[in-house]
Amino acid sequence: MQIRNGLRMLAHPGQLYEAFTRSQLYRSVIRNPWPTNARTRALAVMGSVFLHLQPTRTRPEAIKITYTWGLGGISFLFFLILTLTGVLLMFYYVPQVPLAYQNMLDLQGSVSFGQLMRNMHRWAAHGMVIVVFLHMCRVFYTGSYRPPREFNRIVGVILLVLTFLLSFTGYLLPWDQLSYWAVTVGTNMVGSTPFLGGLVQFLLLGDKTVGQNTLIRFYTLHVIALPLLLSLFLSVHFWRIRKDGFSRGL
Ligand code: HEM
The missing domain is CATH 1.20.810.10 (Cytochrome Bc1 Complex; Chain C)
Structure with a gap:
């Protein structure tokens, strides 16, 4: 049964991708969805060590x-x-x-x-x-x-x-x-x-x-x-x- 489900997913790459992004492994690495608004952008910054190194706000003329x-x-x-x-x-x-x-x-x-x-x-x-x-x-x-x-x-x-x-x-x-x-x-x-x-x-x-x-x-x-x-x-x-x-x- 499981093999048949797996094969069916392989036939539909979209479904396979969706199953992968819902898996525990994927969600332990990529914790937030793609940022589309101020809230999800803030979440992405706070959750990433590299983005978190930047100042919270920077005036364009300062850089x-x-x-x-x-x-x-x-x-x-x-x-x-x-x-x-x-x-x-x-x-x-x-x-x-x-x-x-x-x-x-x-x-x-x-x-x-x-x-x-x-x-x-x-x-x-x-x-x-x-x-x-x-x-x-x-x-x-x-x-x-x-x-x-x-x-x-x-x-x-x-x-x-x-x-x-x-x-x-x-x-x-x-x-x-x-x-x-x-x-x-x-x-x-x-x-x-x-x-x-x-x-x-x-x-x-x-x-x-x-x-x-x-x-x-x-x-x-x-x-x-x-x-x-x-x-x-x-x-x-x-x-x-x-x-x-x-x-x-x-
Ligand atoms: C290994 C040596 C150093 C590294 C890698 C380093 C790196 C940086 C970086 C990346 C910045 C951000 C903006 C920019 O590029 O100017 C910065 C800012 C700054 N650095 Fe350094 N730095 C070093 C040595 C120094 C020294 C020798 C001084 C002064 C005696 C200094 C004082 C400052 C200050 C006060 C700021 C803030 C500047 C501002 O807000 O305009 N740094 N540093």
Whole structure:
């Protein structure tokens, strides 16, 4: 009997579709019908994690491209590209002094799309530093740091510092002359800071000079600690934008 019913439904695709949309499985994924009025639209927004991330109301002029220049969004796009290419790079890179530099050469010479992956990571990193800085300038220029957004501006400054730190820690990983000396100079500058400078320099290096201990510390900071912190503060940043709304016209 059931087989005959099933076959009958197959003969009528419309009925099959209707039975599918009424099934428990379908309704556990798609909870609301297609929104056709204000109520069902509100239900759809509240039931979707992605739509729910948007502010409840936005004035059209606030998201004009010539107001934000999309700089916050572009920064986030760079972060996504960096995460994706960074995970792919982790498949090949070993943070050990005798291996790191050779890994980079092998990645470029022997791995399919290896050079592309590495270049995308590097250029997206440069891009993110520049664009986050420009985004901060835009926030300053349009006065978007004023209340009630002063808290989000502070979260933004933390994001800027984390972006710089990600860039700095990543710079050592290829383990070439440029990265070795850049980190030597950078950490010596930290060491010259009065009072705690020497201690922080030693904590960063894990030694008196740049070596294996430094490489593993920078690697751990670069691939785990800093991206996690950045993701955490990004969530707070986006949540505040949603709560405060965009600044234009206020
Ligand atoms: C990883 C770094 C960052 C990302 C991904 C990011 C992302 C965003 C996005 C997507 C927006 C929405 C509108 C837009 O595109 O401008 C925004 C707004 C905002 N951001 Fe950022 N941001 C970052 C860093 C910063 C920094 C460094 C500051 C300031 C010091 C800052 C302060 C703000 C403020 C105050 C707003 C609200 C602007 C308004 O309402 O007009 N953000 N951010």
